[in-house]
Amino acid sequence: MSKPVVLITGASSGFGMGLADELLKRGYCVYAAARRLEPMEKLREKGAKLLQMDICSDESVQTNIKRLLDESGRIDVVVNNAGYGAYGPVENMSSEDIAYQFNVNVFGVARINSAVLPTMRQQRSGRIIVIASLSSHISTPGTGWYGATKHAIKAMCESLRMEVSSLGVDVVQVEPGPVQTGFEEVAFAKMDKMAVSDDYVPIMKSFRAYMEQSYAKAPGMESTVRAMVRATTVRNPKWVYRTTMESRVIPWLRILLGSRVYAYILMKVFSRASAA
Template identity: 35%
Template sequence: MKKVAIITGASSGMGKSTAFKLNAKGYKVYGMARRTDKMDDLKAKGMEVVSLDLTKDDTIVEAVNTVIEKEGRIDVLINNAGYGSYGAVEEVPIEEAKRQFEVNIFGLARITQLVIPKMREQKSGRIVNISSMGGKIYTPFGAWYHATKFALEGWSDCLRIELKPFGIDVVIVEPGGIQTEWGDIAMENLNKVSGNGPYAPLVNKVISASGKNKDKLTEVSVLGEEIAKAASTKKPKTRYLKGFLAKPLVTMRKWLGDSTFDKILMSQMK
């Protein structure tokens, strides 16, 4: 019997790459996203495509019920969907800040709640939460995004302890800089929100620094393989840190004081 895997945010980037990797490993993959038209390549490989909007509870319930009705089981949930809302704290509308949490935390939590009962019934399962090195470090103008990822780290740690007695693993993947549309979208949002006004000088430096590092970013397939490994290996680690600058930055943040890390971080914004 094939193991069944749900992947949110499977229409692009790491989610799509992971879908192909798990499909190749013999999993029955359900790719979920708002942009179902972007997943025809998944269908072509025999994967299932399901519409999902993490800001709408009815679509979350319907998506999970679809899998349970068709398969009768869920072995893996990969919470990959998310985005980065960048801008000065003073200038990001609170409604947008709430949406950032709705997608990156509350929508993620809701689909997890709906999957857990089936995994408990099976006495087995794997929940893989895609966090970020941004759940351990910080960057200028990323306050709301980093807040969601810091929250996801602690939330996942608590969930891991709660679900261990039921044979369910909870794993965190912390990507560094990856070649996806994520960075471009985040910088576009930053420029739109804070590109004019009191924060403009630093905004321009942040956007410029982001552009200079584009050719150094890790290929998305590397993260797809890492996520697939976290989802399928017999004895997973609790955390997987992978991608451009992930290990050095998280290590520096762990061992250096706040002021020193601030200086190192801002020295790159030129």
Template identity: 35%
Template structure:
């Protein structure tokens, strides 16, 4: 087993978007970074060791963690970034498609976390950064299942942080707003579309695409991930980006009915 004098990080879903930018930012900050992607890639982030890893597969997760420990002897940071998008009416998705989304966005985080906790406990320290979303704070039309996964991540992370804090481990959340990455283009569409939702769904989809096109950069979110990873006294939540801060503030300060009307008007939906 090789020993590493610096800190070691694992970033899931590191081949593109927020994961790639976060892996590069951590490497520049001096971490030895292992990034994972579901498919083998030779074009990983700069300065990052890429491993093939599927967060929906127990054996694959175990193999990734074993490879990192064999190489460096430690795991100081886990960034749970791997995730899938899904948009459409809640009624339009089969149970199988909903389960597949939860398997990546929620149980994928749980698998990776369980795999690294024994090492972090033995070290007496560690940090887990879970990438949530502003949609884990502010649910919107036609994102019911995706929001449900992010609400689950929020609750899981807060509870887990209480459980592992006595072992020197902290669990924190990073909540990006709308980000200019390929995530919006790669969202899964309903497998059982219903024509009665076509018009409203199209309006909301156009709204999200517009926000993403003018949204925050992945590098901005990566800077917040780096802060969440390095803060000596970490916060529970780190909002990332202007629209994340705005939505969070409006949701807290505006009367519920007024916020509801404003959200629907913004998306060109009948109030």
């Protein structure tokens, strides 16, 4: 039996690299994709096939998927792992930063899925995995536009899952909360360069204090990578894998409390964080 063929986007670091490494150990045929090839050289040495892919480019996605299909003749699993986030007030986020988050987190996933689904439908088999987030369910001050992209991804997955359910194609969401991957460093760096209106400075100070505390005590990547491996390899995957305590508890808490009470408690938590 031929090795299952898996495409992983955003494989140059974090969850994507961790998943690629684990699947290679299990004998999978792994195509590791990212804009830069150099960080993935260790994966190449272990047997991965590298794709220099920009998921914000239709041409780049189509060219690389064609290469994968020409070489392998099939595609069994796609892991939409590439992602980008920028923190800051909804009003002050530039249209360029808003558009780029949607281009990576939403339209990038759409490009990949549209490129592989014709083959999966023809095969009557395949699996699409999307790395969503706790932010698919909640938003906080400072995460409005990033959360908007993840809410969009959740809605897309739910619709797509029903559309392809009779065609042999699975659609799986993986939803971590804060995890120590370095993601927050990029998001905070964008906020540091942002011109924040004076009225928002206090709440952004509280937001940053809370998030820094959350990331300081956040788990490593292990539980999320394990869930990604299960989502890829098991015969009948769950629809949703929530991989950290926060991602398992907070969505239900948000529903139980209701919007007004949840917002009140969240703002109190932020205030305590900034005073610590």
